[in-house]
Amino acid sequence: MPFEQRHLLGLEGVSREQLMFLLNTADSFREISERDIKKVPTLRGKTVVSLFYEASTRTRSSFEIAAKRMSADFVSLSASTSSVTKGETLLDTARNLNAMRPDAIILRHYASGAPHYLAARVDCPIINAGDGAHEHPTQALLDLLTIRARKAQIEGLTVAIVGDVLHSRVARSDVFALRTLGATVRFVGPPTLLPPELREWGEVHHNLHEGIRAADVIIMLRIQLERQGKNFFPSVDEYSRYFCLTQNALRYAKPDVIILHPGPMNRGVEIASDVADGPYSVIMDQVTNGVAVRMAVLYLLINRPRAQLETETVSEEAIAVESAAAAPRLRRKAG
Amino acid sequence: MAANFQPVTSAKGLVIRGGVVIDPASGVNGHRDVVIRDGKINAVTEPEGGAGADLTVIDASGCLVFPGLIDMHVHLREPGYEYKETIESGARAALAGGFSAVACMANTNPVNDSAAVTEFIRERAREVALARVYPIGAVSKQLKGEELAEIGEMHRAGIVAISDDGMPIMDGGLMRRALEYSSMFNLPVIVHEQDGTIAGDGVMNEGAVSMRLGLKGLPAAAEEAMVARDLAILERAGGRLHIAHLSTAGSVALVGDAKRRGLPVTAEVTPHHFSLTEAAVGAYNGNAKMNPPLRTARDVDAVRRGLADGTIDAIATDHAPHHRDEKEIEFDRALNGIIGLETAVPLALRMAEETNITLSALVMAMSTNPARILGVPGGSLALGVPADVTIVDPARRWTVCAAHFQSKSRNTPFEGMELQGQVVMTLVGGRVVWRRADV
Numbered sequence: 001m002p003f004e005q006r007h008l009l010g011l012e013g014v015s016r017e018q019l020m021f022l023l024n025t026a027d028s029f030r031e032i033s034e035r036d037i038k039k040v041p042t043l044r045g046k047t048v049v050s051l052f053y054e055a056s057t058r059t060r061s062s063f064e065i066a067a068k069r070m071s072a073d074f075v076s077l078s079a080s081t082s083s084v085t086k087g088e089t090l091l092d093t094a095r096n097l098n099a100m101r102p103d104a105i106i107l108r109h110y111a112s113g114a115p116h117y118l119a120a121r122v123d124c125p126i127i128n129a130g131d132g133a134h135e136h137p138t139q140a141l142l143d144l145l146t147i148r149a150r151k152a153q154i155e156g157l158t159v160a161i162v163g164d165v166l167h168s169r170v171a172r173s174d175v176f177a178l179r180t181l182g183a184t185v186r187f188v189g190p191p192t193l194l195p196p197e198l199r200e201w202g203e204v205h206h207n208l209h210e211g212i213r214a215a216d217v218i219i220m221l222r223i224q225l226e227r228q229g230k231n232f233f234p235s236v237d238e239y240s241r242y243f244c245l246t247q248n249a250l251r252y253a254k255p256d257v258i259i260l261h262p263g264p265m266n267r268g269v270e271i272a273s274d275v276a277d278g279p280y281s282v283i284m285d286q287v288t289n290g291v292a293v294r295m296a297v298l299y300l301l302i303n304r305p306r307a308q309l310e311t312e313t314v315s316e317e318a319i320a321v322e323s324a325a326a327a328p329r330l331r332r333k334a335g
Numbered sequence: 336m337a338a339n340f341q342p343v344t345s346a347k348g349l350v351i352r353g354g355v356v357i358d359p360a361s362g363v364n365g366h367r368d369v370v371i372r373d374g375k376i377n378a379v380t381e382p383e384g385g386a387g388a389d390l391t392v393i394d395a396s397g398c399l400v401f402p403g404l405i406d407m408h409v410h411l412r413e414p415g416y417e418y419k420e421t422i423e424s425g426a427r428a429a430l431a432g433g434f435s436a437v438a439c440m441a442n443t444n445p446v447n448d449s450a451a452v453t454e455f456i457r458e459r460a461r462e463v464a465l466a467r468v469y470p471i472g473a474v475s476k477q478l479k480g481e482e483l484a485e486i487g488e489m490h491r492a493g494i495v496a497i498s499d500d501g502m503p504i505m506d507g508g509l510m511r512r513a514l515e516y517s518s519m520f521n522l523p524v525i526v527h528e529q530d531g532t533i534a535g536d537g538v539m540n541e542g543a544v545s546m547r548l549g550l551k552g553l554p555a556a557a558e559e560a561m562v563a564r565d566l567a568i569l570e571r572a573g574g575r576l577h578i579a580h581l582s583t584a585g586s587v588a589l590v591g592d593a594k595r596r597g598l599p600v601t602a603e604v605t606p607h608h609f610s611l612t613e614a615a616v617g618a619y620n621g622n623a624k625m626n627p628p629l630r631t632a633r634d635v636d637a638v639r640r641g642l643a644d645g646t647i648d649a650i651a652t653d654h655a656p657h658h659r660d661e662k663e664i665e666f667d668r669a670l671n672g673i674i675g676l677e678t679a680v681p682l683a684l685r686m687a688e689e690t691n692i693t694l695s696a697l698v699m700a701m702s703t704n705p706a707r708i709l710g711v712p713g714g715s716l717a718l719g720v721p722a723d724v725t726i727v728d729p730a731r732r733w734t735v736c737a738a739h740f741q742s743k744s745r746n747t748p749f750e751g752m753e754l755q756g757q758v759v760m761t762l763v764g765g766r767v768v769w770r771r772a773d774v
Binding site: 091109110111112114116117120131132134169172195 | 547550660
């Protein structure tokens with residue numbers, strides 16, 4: 001079943017079937033990144049523009065690499081070096097870019113709802129690379145892909161999300177998707193960072209050991225050190241004493257627990273260095289899977305469904321591109 | 336649209352026939368004729384009584400006839416923000432909404448913290464000769480919340496109340512002195528209750544919806560903490576406290592308790608706070624962003640009950656015009672506030688229908704009590720009072736289309752909504768200053 005949405009704004013309300021379809025598609029793109037020549041012509045001739053209003057290492061480079069491995073042209077804009085510095089509004093920026101007819105715009109913005117705002121006002125597909133504290137759908141998808149690769153299925157797993165849930169878009173997207181797929185979610189952290197409304201989505205714990213007891217999966221969230229100044233916790237040291245995931249704390253989780261972190265990590269603050277680099281950590285797998293997820297998202301949003309193709313001129317080239325995209329799967333089966 | 340504003344005057348006067356007159360201050364609720372002579376109410380008689388046979392007739396059959404409605408909380412934006420609204424366009428919007436009078440807040444540019452700005456506003460209102468405009472002066476100089484503004488001077492220039500609305504008065508000591516000092520002039524202190532330190536950067540009500548949308552929340556506690564503080568100060572300082580735009584169940588309870596103890600406090604609620612919940616934010620609709628924010632169903636219920644039992648004295652719109660570029664943007668950046676003059680009456684009628692609030696109680700909240708609290712004429716159709724009259728067709732169905740509003744601004748969450756009940760005529764001082772064109 002094709003992914004029917006024009007945009008990827010979030011995972012809230014995305015059905016189980018659509019999530020599975022996204023994950024399966026991402027799975028099929030994984031092997032491209034293991035090849036010697038990491039290139040398929042699937043999105044040749046397509047233009048992808050990324051517009052980032054916030055700093056990013058992983059997400060931005062991951063999207064760029066994903067697009068380029070699919071042969072798309074990739075244009076990267078950072079707000080800090082654009083006319084945003086001259087006061088140009090988000091809408092004007094997006095409209096101007098849209099007028100250059102890109103095939104997708106990837107947006108990361110500090111205001112929750114910014115991609116939704118744009119999706120209603122420009123006709124280009126919008127991919128949310130993180131909006132304020134709201135959602136980060138591709139991050140959650142790669143989290144799911146990583147969990148599934150180690151745990152066979154998501155349903156029935158106990159997943160503990162540890163840290164600053166209040167301000168985390170990763171946490172929200174993870175929660176929406178995990179609950180849709182039948183996992184049980186728990187939240188761990190100080191009361192200042194875990195609002196009471198979270199109880200609607202899962203158990204709330206203020207004790208790390210209790211919170212991760214018998215957990216199959218632990219998702220660590222980054223603590224923003226600036227929160228200290230706003231009285232969410234008195235000091236990084238104190239936060240760390242109570243909520244840092246150490247080898248010792250890990251004893252309370254299941255013996256085959258896996259640990260995720262969206263990055264960037266504050267080593268020694270929310271996660272001990274030896275845990276981050278240890279055998280239970282799948283943090284590097286997350287990053288590798290991120291490229292596959294973003295290839296899948298770009299592919300599904302940019303390649304129009306069959307019905308729409310009929311209204312466009314179907315060239316020989318387009319047919320060749322379509323078959324090439326199908327090729328990876330065929331080759332694997334033959335081999 | 337100009338055709339709506341051609342005054343219908345007859346040298347001698349007018350008689351309004353055929354309507355149902357609701358005037359709780361005079362104990363009237365039923366079919367009456369209203370006779371107006373020399374700009375004043377001359378008689379309110381049984382129909383077919385023959386009074387006013389010599390006068391021009393206004394046919395109000397099928398309509399409700401109220402004493403002119405008074406909106407005691409609007410932002411007219413002039414001086415300084417004329418691109419959003421002017422005294423003239425705001426006064427037109429008021430008339431179209433059935434308000435023969437409005438009281439306008441001081442957060443203009445320059446701030447109305449002086450006799451000069453107060454006089455400017457009054458003079459401008461006189462020039463446009465539309466709805467009555469009563470200026471509200473600032474409590475503190477420049478609305479900074481530090482030093483008292485020259486309340487006495489502004490009183491002489493004609494303010495009807497003082498308020499730093501837009502800004503909370505964070506300094507309890509200043510709040511105390513403002514209540515004490517204003518009592519010398521019998522001016523109510525109108526307060527925007529919000530503890531800024533609790534509110535933080537909140538952009539909508541703090542709760543399940545803000546959690547889902549990833550928006551910073553503004554907890555009910557920010558309002559309630561300030562209400563509690565100011566009631567405690569009121570008890571010592573005296574004066575008159577009027578709480579603007581009450582929005583939470585907790586605030587209603589605090590005010591109710593204070594009234595039972597005999598404290599001189601009054602309160603108002605906006606139509607959007609008795610009509611909408613935080614769900615109206617939907618997919619980040621900037622036209623559903625205001626301060627105080629839309630709250631939960633439980634809070635809506637509580638303010639409705641507050642109106643029904645008299646805990647809340649008045650309905651006031653907090654009409655806050657903003658340009659489209661200030662509202663149709665990323666939610667975090669959208670300015671707070673929505674227009675309200677031209678949707679207030681149908682929303683109030685709908686609320687009355689959905690609850691056990693009578694039309695008399697509505698008129699008390701929208702005319703009688705505002706007049707009393709501000710100490711301005713009107714609020715009733717008693718003999719000899721200025722003939723400010725609002726005529727409403729309660730059956731008329733219409734769809735909200737802000738592009739057709741008299742206001743310069745369009746920022747309403749009710750766009751496209753079907754409402755029932757519309758003002759068809761508004762009289763000020765016996766002149767028909769507004770009549771709906773397609774009537």
